[in-house]
Amino acid sequence: MGRYLTDTQIQAFRSDGFLVVPNFVSDDRCLQLRERAMALAEKHVPSPEEATVFTADGKPQHTSDDYFLTSGEQIRCFFEKDAFDAHGNLRAEPHLALNKLGHAMHDLDPVFDSFSRTSDLADVASDIGMRDPLLLQSMYIFKQPYIGGEVTCHTDHTYLWTEPQSVVGFWFAIDDATNENGCMWAVPGGHRLPVRSRSHLNDSRTATVMDVLDPEPYPLDNLQCLEAKRGTLVLLDGAVPHLSAANTSDKPRHAYTIHAIDGAASYLDDNWLQRPTLPLRGFSLN
């Protein structure tokens, strides 16, 4: 296994809980993924009558929806809440009204598969101490102009809980992400705070419930802005609080994110995302 990150970068990731790595992927590969995501959106978009809205603004609308709960092994389309007018009609063409695609493009689509599995990514995972990285979920986030929804402050461990904590976010800027179009922000060192909540399936496995472990909000006074040019990789420790504002600008902010867990940790049976028929694979192509 080679090395990709410098000692200074590894130290910064350990200390801050995130790391911005510019120029990780070429513009060409980002644009190829972008084109593929648009094609998948057109192919898989459900009719507006069957639409499932995805929100990450603290008021979930999707968590008891079978379409969402079984999407861990599928390529599914989730709409933006603000894509609909007061009468429930879509304001834009369906594929331009999506919040995201999720959650198994990295296993089901060849273009996503090859973007998600490279020796550079395997080296980065090893550099940050992942012993047996397994790609659990992928999301292609559109953050569409004007309607791209806010993502409120959260940790990924809240949703993808392992014992011990092991999830890491590998987030790629597919368009330039700026303060104007809703880039991410994170709390430096916030991964050392206890995770404040856990989302899990209810007893009947028909919806998710949120257990509040500590009602104290995360301290947001020292938030760091993670502006990122196309091709930048942002690594996020699963316990680091992060967020992004709504995109009210006229510019799209596409991003692709993979959440990987360590096979050395145990993945809980009541996490929302379950993959009963699709085994998890690592960063290597075969």
Ligand SMILES: O=C(O)CCC(=O)C(=O)O
């Ligand atoms: O892209 C965003 O705005 C948020 C992404 C995120 O929260 C994640 O990848 O964990």
